[in-house]
Amino acid sequence: MGSLSPEPPKPWVKTTLIFSPPLSRTAGCNIYLKLENTQPSGSFKSRGIGNMMLRATSASPTTSMHFFCSSGGNAGLACATTALVSLRQPATIVVPTSTPPSMTAKLRELGADVVQTGASWAEADAFLRETLLLPREEGVTKVYVPPFDHPDVWAGASTMVDEIALDFGVGMGGRFDDGIGGGLDGIVCNVGGGGLLNGIMEGLARHAKRLGGCDGTTKVLAVETAGAESLYASVQAGELVTLPRITSIATSLGARRVSEKTWEWARAAGPERLISATVTDREAAMACVRFLDDARILIEVACGATVATVYNGDLRRYLGKGLTDEEWARRNVVLVVCGGSNTSLEILEQYKETYGRE
Numbered sequence: 001m002g003s004l005s006p007e008p009p010k011p012w013v014k015t016t017l018i019f020s021p022p023l024s025r026t027a028g029c030n031i032y033l034k035l036e037n038t039q040p041s042g043s044f045k046s047r048g049i050g051n052m053m054l055r056a057t058s059a060s061p062t063t064s065m066h067f068f069c070s071s072g073g074n075a076g077l078a079c080a081t082t083a084l085v086s087l088r089q090p091a092t093i094v095v096p097t098s099t100p101p102s103m104t105a106k107l108r109e110l111g112a113d114v115v116q117t118g119a120s121w122a123e124a125d126a127f128l129r130e131t132l133l134l135p136r137e138e139g140v141t142k143v144y145v146p147p148f149d150h151p152d153v154w155a156g157a158s159t160m161v162d163e164i165a166l167d168f169g170v171g172m173g174g175r176f177d178d179g180i181g182g183g184l185d186g187i188v189c190n191v192g193g194g195g196l197l198n199g200i201m202e203g204l205a206r207h208a209k210r211l212g213g214c215d216g217t218t219k220v221l222a223v224e225t226a227g228a229e230s231l232y233a234s235v236q237a238g239e240l241v242t243l244p245r246i247t248s249i250a251t252s253l254g255a256r257r258v259s260e261k262t263w264e265w266a267r268a269a270g271p272e273r274l275i276s277a278t279v280t281d282r283e284a285a286m287a288c289v290r291f292l293d294d295a296r297i298l299i300e301v302a303c304g305a306t307v308a309t310v311y312n313g314d315l316r317r318y319l320g321k322g323l324t325d326e327e328w329a330r331r332n333v334v335l336v337v338c339g340g341s342n343t344s345l346e347i348l349e350q351y352k353e354t355y356g357r358e
Contacts, residue, residue, distance in 0.1 A: 010086075011053065015034060016034075017033070017034050017164060020033050026294075026311060029330070030329075032334045033335055035297075043077070047159055048153035049156070065142075066092065068133060068143065070124045074252050075147030077110075079091055092112065093113070096116070096119060100342065120245065128144070158199040161200055162203060165207045183213035184332055186218060186334070188309055188335045190223050191253065194231065194255075223277050224279075225249075225301070227248030234263055235271070243256040250281065252301075252342055253302045275318045277318060284302075285301050286304075286355050287311050290311060291304065298340045301343070303338045
């Protein structure tokens with residue numbers, strides 16, 4: 001009797017949730033860091049992209065597949081890492097011309113075919129779907145891997161909240177007896193196309209009754225940089241908006257329009273539970289510089305947008321409005337440290353030179 005083929009390794013890992021004394025002192029409340037930068041691909045994208053690809057291969061385990069992904073960088077890196085390292089299948093990644101050479105080099109080092117075209121992610125994605133996906137490959141199934149707009153992507157991202165719930169002591173039916181204690185008052189994340197936010201909202205819905213903080217709920221602060229604020233523009237307009245172009249340096253947030261599901265979550269949760277906010281490129285960039293000193297962690301500017309809310313006071317303005325210092329000090333907030341693949345010490349030095357004198 002032949003042995004069964006081994007299951008491919010799961011494309012993501014359980015990441016650490018750590019308390020940050022420096023950021024807690026700055027914020028005035030308890031700050032925990034969810035270290036998604038330690039995923040195999042270097043970002044949270046390993047969860048959603050990996051889950052989507054794993055389900056595709058599980059549905060057709062004997063089929064040869066070629067994975068295609070359009071991306072500003074991190075989704076493509078997650079796709080290439082999952083395809084070439086976990087699943088041993090080829091991957092083609094299409095990136096816009098704004099993607100830096102350091103990111104395209106990482107993709108090629110993994111063994112992915114890289115195509116660089118279009119001024120934005122939307123243009124790169126259109127080229128992928130209209131030009132690369134159409135021709136047939138004999139004996140191969142072509143699989144389109146969307147960077148954020150797919151239920152399997154959201155489901156994968158939601159596993160992050162399952163892990164946070166376990167760390168807070170609620171995952172096995174208890175409530176804070178073996179975990180952090182006090183409940184989870186807020187999660188702060190960035191928004192590009194909305195895949196991460198969709199997953200967080202989905203995960204919180206599963207754990208809402210037991211994970212809620214001091215007022216019984218967990219608020220989500222969704223942060224974008226000005227110039228890539230597709231969710232914020234939609235909230236302000238009261239309808240789903242497509243930005244005319246991306247002008248922010250945070251190219252990983254370069255979706256001109258968030259997913260329909262993201263807009264559904266925003267409307268369903270309302271502005272009290274899902275708060276849309278923006279920071280400037282300068283605030284996001286300098287947050288990366290300061291975070292390296294405070295946390296000894298190198299992050300990219302898209303992640304810097306999240307961290308910037310601690311340094312510029314937005315965190316308390318949005319999540320601690322009306323609270324006394326003592327009340328705010330008891331609040332527990334998780335910052336999603338989403339990734340750091342699209343940065344380097346040289347880039348941070350450039351930020352200091354460009355923005356540090358303003």
